[in-house]
Amino acid sequence: MHDRIRQQIRSLAPRVTQAEAIAAFQRGVWRALSANPLRSVAAAYVPFRLYEVEIVNGGKRSVSFFAADAVIGSLDLYEFDHLPAGEELVTVESSNSPIPQLDEERSLQLLEDKVQRAVFQAGFFRVRGLAVRARRLPIDVHVPYWLGFFGSGERVHLRVMDAVRRQMEGAKARALFEDWLIGTPAHPPAIAAVPDATSFPGQPRG
Numbered sequence: 001m002h003d004r005i006r007q008q009i010r011s012l013a014p015r016v017t018q019a020e021a022i023a024a025f026q027r028g029v030w031r032a033l034s035a036n037p038l039r040s041v042a043a044a045y046v047p048f049r050l051y052e053v054e055i056v057n058g059g060k061r062s063v064s065f066f067a068a069d070a071v072i073g074s075l076d077l078y079e080f081d082h083l084p085a086g087e088e089l090v091t092v093e094s095s096n097s098p099i100p101q102l103d104e105e106r107s108l109q110l111l112e113d114k115v116q117r118a119v120f121q122a123g124f125f126r127v128r129g130l131a132v133r134a135r136r137l138p139i140d141v142h143v144p145y146w147l148g149f150f151g152s153g154e155r156v157h158l159r160v161m162d163a164v165r166r167q168m169e170g171a172k173a174r175a176l177f178e179d180w181l182i183g184t185p186a187h188p189p190a191i192a193a194v195p196d197a198t199s200f201p202g203q204p205r206g
Helices: 018-027 104-122 171-183
Strands: 007-012 038-057 060-069 078-080 089-094 131-152 155-162
Touching: 018 038, 018 131, 018 155, 038 089, 038 104, 060 104, 060 131, 104 131, 131 171, 155 171
Parallel strands: 007 131
Antiparallel strands: 007 089, 038 060, 038 131, 060 078, 131 155
């Protein structure tokens, strides 16, 4: 048996428990349209890099904090009005964490591009003299996700839930985790089998 290396991870505090994740996976629209049962769930943590971002638009200056995923750079940004601290962060020990793949320069470029697009989308006709300048902070955090494994036999389908935003993720997050799982077949993630409905507390009935 091969084991992943467990490490201490500083993570944003999750807002979805394992019980709530299982219930959400089992009652989702995708589940209702599929005959595939939920086989197991796993908590996983994606590394994000923190940035201080200055936005100048129409002569007005604002500063925000953003976190961008360090694996593929395509996941949605996290925006904060202050650096996460205190009860907003937790330290966990886990082996379920993809390794950062993006170099620092590319990560910074992707972040600035995303912030610029967000400003344009918020009000194209109010954009004047836009400038976006990001500064990498010497702080990293992880974002917790729940992975739901559906299927029977050897065929498995994956669903992903953001455990902070409390929402199901789409193709980008699913591709990130699928690539991670396929890339390390000798070291499967630590997963939890789904309990029987009669013994699982909080399980929706009917």
